[in-house]
Amino acid sequence: MLSQGHLHEIHAGLQDWAAALGFVLGGFGAKAGLPLVLVRSPRGIAKHLRLHGEGLLALGIDPARLLIVEAGDEQDMLRAGLDAARSSKLAGVVLESWGKLSAYDLTASRRLVLAGERSGVGVAVLRGDAPPRPSAARCRWGLRALPSSPQPAKSLGMPAIEVELQRQRGGAAGMSWRMEWDKEHGIFRPTTDSAEYDSAPPSGAVVPFPAFRAG
């Protein structure tokens, strides 16, 4: 579960975009009942992507809880995201962005961090097709899909992903986890039988945050 009140950055490609959205919505969605805000500002081919209610339902996320904001450009998206992050009583705010996102600099990310800290709302910036750049985010995650665990009769297993903690402010980084979707709770959970990812902590995906903040 992604920690509340902090800014997370998730990098993923177009093919892994749905997995990244599922990771974030599931990570924030555990506080059931509260609304989630998704601010979208897609570009290029991602412009044709639409959220599918039945797909959300199939993942165990109630689509009625999701408030979608179609922001026109990056500035609008950051402003709308900031407004949403300032209002309390939300499960989380997700900003969906594509490309360079030049408006998202240290100042803009710092604003999001402060707004999230004050209201206790988790904020995530999904960055598609973009090189990492310095920001005030607490964590930066890289995400890609993994082949699902083999099932009888060559059928599809539960969705699986590999999540890498690329950078953590004031903490260790470089770990990666193999996670599988847990439909009952509507969240990606680390699988225990992944020997090659032995750096994973024994329980939960909560990143052990140190008590102090650097910077």
Add this chain to the structure above:
Amino acid sequence: MTARRHLALWFPFLPSERVKPLGETNPFALVERQANALRLSALCPLAARNGLAVGMPLANARARFPQLITAPHDRQADHQELARLATRMMRFTPLVTLDPPDGLLLDITGCAHLWGGEEAMVDAVASDAAVLDAGYSLRGALADHAAAARALVRYGRGQRDVRALPLAALELDSDATRGLERAGLKNIGDLATRPMAAIAARFGQGAVVALRRLLGEEAAPTAPLRNMAPLRFERSFAEPVALQATIAACFRDLLLQAAQVLEQRALGGRAFRLILHRSDGLRQHLDITTSQPTRDPAPVLRLFDERIAALADPLDPGFGYDRITLLVPATQPLSARQSDLTGEGEEDHALADLVDRLSTRLGAERIYRLAPRDSHIPERSQRRLPALHHSTPKPWPAPDREEVPLRPLLLFDPPQPVTAMASVPDGPPLRFRWQGQLHEVVLAEGPERIAPEWWRLPQGHLTDHGGLTRDYYRVENAEGNRFWLFRHGLYQERHNPAWYLHGIFA
């Protein structure tokens, strides 16, 4: 006490004339299901002249007039139409009373001279645009009190005296009316000469009360519609003002005034309109809408700030504004609220505030929730509901018991064409190329066949016109990415069906 004058209006064919198309020459009737039989419940004048009657079974009426046109009777719509006519009649007098199902009572005391006398006023009412355009038959009668006017218009044949009306005007039950007629009484005047005690003993107190009301000896109070002053607040200046601080302060004053009036009426505004009258005659309109009724000036002010910031070209005061008007065009009931001790319930408020602000800045249709829609076609199975207008989310059905998701999280709109290769024509794809990249399919599930909605297409019921069937496959490539592919058309429907990528799974 000054004498009062009442005008009773009767629309004898209101239900049928409301529905009947203008210029229709065949008999027309409305039907209603009563005790498992369709019976006529309202007639047009032509049908009534031809001997049809209310209560007659539809089958009998059809046997007599095969060309009879019918429609279902909607009594609620009748009442709404009557209410609309009543509001319209408020231009003649402020005291208008509904007399359901098809009448209105107008208290025209002191109003007739404005229209050039009572007769001229009746003519003006009859030729009012609302009545004329809809083609309603209308009868009117004047009397000194409402009950008499009502009886005259419904039971009179041009009489001006209540005493000449038939006994049916008392609107007693049919046994009592027949009993009175058997006693040799012909009209109200006859009855009025009899001792009241005898009537009360034979037909009950109700008959006496009805008679005394007709004669004006007992008051028959009416409950006129309340005529609310429009919510319009205005401030005029002796000199044009251009200073932003002055304008803002004035606007705040107007909002406070509006809040007071709204509080008295237990209403909250859903829409606010600010009109700035510039000294050179130009008028600038600013509109905001809120998702929940409000009368608190602070959030409304903030929304107007957003609105002004979102303007393409900024407000130009020129030489100043000489008048500022605030209108509240849409309201909803809002009772006074006391905040909860635990602070719960505030979350709705915070979310509504966010929705209002974003909707004002970006446009209402861009802040939305997904709602289910009854269709099997994936892209038609949902719709967007603007959060501003639908503040409570629509519930979704319970998720299916299937472990692995059958529907993708993201859909492509429109579906992306891909080139795919299958081992057998009807089988799942072995590999496909999308955006220049080749994906080897490792695992595939399907097909899930979704038939087209042939009933939406013209001639769709004919073979080969109903649209193309889609065969959906859930596939996983070597990297573990999951796609939702479909083949558009079966091989018997189409020679060389195309493949599309319709969605991405988590």
